[in-house]
Amino acid sequence: xxxxxxxxxxxxxxxxxxxxxxxxxxxxxxxxxxxxxxxxxxxxxxxxxxxxxxxxxxxxxxxxxxxxxxxxxxxxxxxxxxxxxxxxxxxxxxxxxxxxxxxxxxxxxxxxxxxxxxxxxxxxxxxxxxxxxxxxxxxxxxxxxxxxxxxxxxxxxxxxxxxxxxxxxxxxxxxxxxxxxxxxxxxxxxxxxxxxxxxxxxxxxxxxxxxxxxxxxxxxxxxxxxxxxxxxxxxxxxxxxxxxxxxxxxxxxxxxxxxxxxxxxxxxxxxxxxxxxxxxxxxxxxxxxxxxxxxxxxxxxxxxxxxxxxxxxxxxxxxxx
Numbered sequence: 001x002x003x004x005x006x007x008x009x010x011x012x013x014x015x016x017x018x019x020x021x022x023x024x025x026x027x028x029x030x031x032x033x034x035x036x037x038x039x040x041x042x043x044x045x046x047x048x049x050x051x052x053x054x055x056x057x058x059x060x061x062x063x064x065x066x067x068x069x070x071x072x073x074x075x076x077x078x079x080x081x082x083x084x085x086x087x088x089x090x091x092x093x094x095x096x097x098x099x100x101x102x103x104x105x106x107x108x109x110x111x112x113x114x115x116x117x118x119x120x121x122x123x124x125x126x127x128x129x130x131x132x133x134x135x136x137x138x139x140x141x142x143x144x145x146x147x148x149x150x151x152x153x154x155x156x157x158x159x160x161x162x163x164x165x166x167x168x169x170x171x172x173x174x175x176x177x178x179x180x181x182x183x184x185x186x187x188x189x190x191x192x193x194x195x196x197x198x199x200x201x202x203x204x205x206x207x208x209x210x211x212x213x214x215x216x217x218x219x220x221x222x223x224x225x226x227x228x229x230x231x232x233x234x235x236x237x238x239x240x241x242x243x244x245x246x247x248x249x250x251x252x253x254x255x256x257x258x259x260x261x262x263x264x265x266x267x268x269x270x271x272x273x274x275x276x277x278x279x280x281x282x283x284x285x286x287x288x289x290x291x292x293x294x295x296x297x298x299x300x301x302x303x304x305x306x307x308x309x310x311x312x313x314x315x316x317x318x319x320x321x
Contacts, residue, residue, distance in 0.1 A: 002053045005314060009095060017240075024161075026130045027223060029270060031165040031169050031170075031171050032080065032165060032169065033163075033165050033166060033168070033169060034161070034162075034163040034164050034165050034166070036052060036054070036159075036161040036163065037054075037159050037161060039054055039156065039159070039167075040054055040159065042056060042057055042156065043055060043056055043159070044056075044057050045166070045167040046084050046112065046298065047163065047166035047167065047168075047170065047214060047215055048086055048114035048141035048142060048210060048211060048212065048213060048214055049114065049116060049139075049140070049141055049166075049172065049210030049211060049212060049213075050139055050140030050141050050142045050162050050163060050172055050210075050211075050212075051114060051139040051140070051142035051144050051160065051161075051162065051163065051210060052160070052161055052162075052167060053112060053144060053156060053158075053159055053160040053161075053165055054155075054156060054159035054161075055084055055112050055144075055156060056082065056152075058082070059082040059083055059084055059111075059112075059209075060081055060082070060083045060084070061083055061084050061085070061297055061298055061300065062083045062084075062085055062088075063085055063086070063087075063088030063089055063090060063302055064084075064085025064086050064088065064111075064113035064115070064145075064215035065083070065085070065087055065088050065089065065090045066088065066089070066090045066091065067080075067083065067085050067108055067109070067111050067113060068085070068108070068113055068145070069088065070095055070108065071095055071107035071108050072095035072096070072235055075132065075228045079117060080108060080109035080110060081109065082110040083109075083111050083112075083280050084112050084237060084298065085111055085112070085114070086113070086114050086213060086214065086298065086302075087112040087114070087115060087116075088302035088303070089302050089303065093263065098149075101192070103132055103133050103166065104131065104132050104133050104147055105133050105147060105148065105149060107206075108147065109121075109147075110148040110149070110152065111145075111147050111148075112144070112145065112146050112147075112153035112156060113144075113145040113147075114142055114143070114144060114145075114210070115142070115143040115145070116141060116142060116209035116210045117138055117141050117142060117143050117209075118141060118209055125200070132145060133149065133150065133153065134146070134147040134172075135147075135153060135157060137157065137160060139160060139161065139162040140162045140293070141209055141210065142210060144160055146160075150261075150320055153302065165239075166201075166215055167211065168199045168201070168215045168216075168217060169254070169256075170199065170212055170252065170254075171201075171212070172197055172211045172212045172216045173211045173212075174203070174252065175208075176203060176205045176250065176252070177203055177204065177205060177207070177211045178207060179197040179205070179206065180206025180207075180248055180250075181203045182205070182266070182279070183266050183278050183280075184218070184264035184265065184279050184280055185280045186263060186264060186279065186280045187225070187279050187280050188223075188227075188255075188263060188264070188265040188277070188279040188281070189223055189255065189263055190223070190224075190227035191218070191223060191224065191227070192220035192221055192222075192223040194220075194258065195258055196220045196223065196255055196256070196257050197217070197220075197255065198217065198218040198219070198220055198222055198223070198253055198254070198255050199215060199216075199217050199218070199253065199254045199255075199256070199258050200216050200217075200218055200251050200252070200253045200299055201213060201214075201215045201217065201251060201252040201253070201254065201256075202214040202249065202250070202251045202252075202298065202299050203249070203250045203251065203252060204248070204249055204250070205248050205249070205250040206248055213249060213298075213299075214297075214298030214299055215297055215298070215299075216261075216297045216298060216299055217296065218253065219293065220294060220298070221293065222253075222290070222293035222294060223255065223289040225287075225289045225292075225293045226265065226277050226284060226290045226293075227292075228282075228287075228289070228290075229277065229284040229285050229286070229287045229289075229290050230284065230285045230287075231283070231284055231285075232276070232283060232284070232285055233273075233274050233275060233276040233283050234275055234276060234286070235275060235285065235286060235307055235308060235311070236271075236272060236273050236274065236275055236287040237272050237305070237306075237307035238272055238273055239272075240272045240305060240307060242307060248271075249301070250266075250268075251267065251294070251295075251299055252264070253265055253267070253294065264279065265277055265278070265279050267286070267294065269286055269291075269301070269304065269308060269311075271305065272305060272307075274288060275305075275308070277290070286308070286311055287311075288311055288314070291311045291315070292314070292315060293314065295312070295315055296315075300315055300316070
């Protein structure tokens with residue numbers, strides 16, 4: 001597994017009225033989604049980089065690197081479940097040439113996969129070509145691969161569009177994309193309310209494509225799970241440090257309520273020294289309860305540090321059970 005992966009969760013707090021001698025912090029404004037096609041009935045949105053596309057509600061998630069081209073994985077197990085894939089780990093180095101099945105859908109099933117256009121080193125980049133029942137389009141800096149039977153494939157492609165802000169209000173390139181050391185200055189709320197809305201935005205922070213890696217709406221109860229976590233950073237294991245710096249995967253969780261209010265919290269995980277939930281008031285540890293509430297769907301990590309296996313193993317088991 002990769003030695004470190006970062007996940008950042010951000011929630012933006014409205015500053016109250018300032019007192020004499022103090023400067024009131026301006027309340028961050030939740031960006032509006034980029035206009036695009038209407039969402040078809042029975043579909044959901046998926047976003048990655050500068051691309052957004054609609055897929056059937058029942059589709060799952062998996063590593064796009066696993067699905068692209070690996071027809072020999074489970075060849076005798078029957079059709080593979082439809083899924084949405086992002087770059088990730090792969091359990092097979094490669095499959096020999098000469099897939100015996102007639103179509104790509106027969107070989108690897110129906111799926112949508114994303115790749116950064118500029119990533120020419122990706123092992124699966126050479127398979128991202130239009131062929132038969134697979135169509136490939138580029139939307140800004142993102143390559144979108146759609147493999148499905150003709151009618152469904154065309155419907156998915158009709159929904160695909162370029163974005164600056166996705167359907168949940170996650171900007172493609174907020175400041176943290178260029179600043180891996182970014183932390184919020186406001187304090188994260190400790191209690192959920194009926195009108196609170198939590199949105200988690202995944203990112204590559206500190207430079208590099210794609211910026212936005214995905215998004216999902218979370219239950220308000222996540223607020224309480226984080227508030228119950230012990231104070232201080234962790235779990236950490238400095239002896240496992242192999243960090244070489246550079247870009248890290250992060251997630252921004254934005255909690256918004258009436259009046260345009262938005263609160264921020266930074267969650268770091270996978271790093272050997274400073275994992276935890278960060279806000280302007282301090283840091284709290286990652287716990288199984290809080291992790292289970294934050295990391296779901298497209299944000300479930302594909303890689304994580306070895307000393308965090310007990311945090312994430314139950315979530316991975318639930319995905320592949």
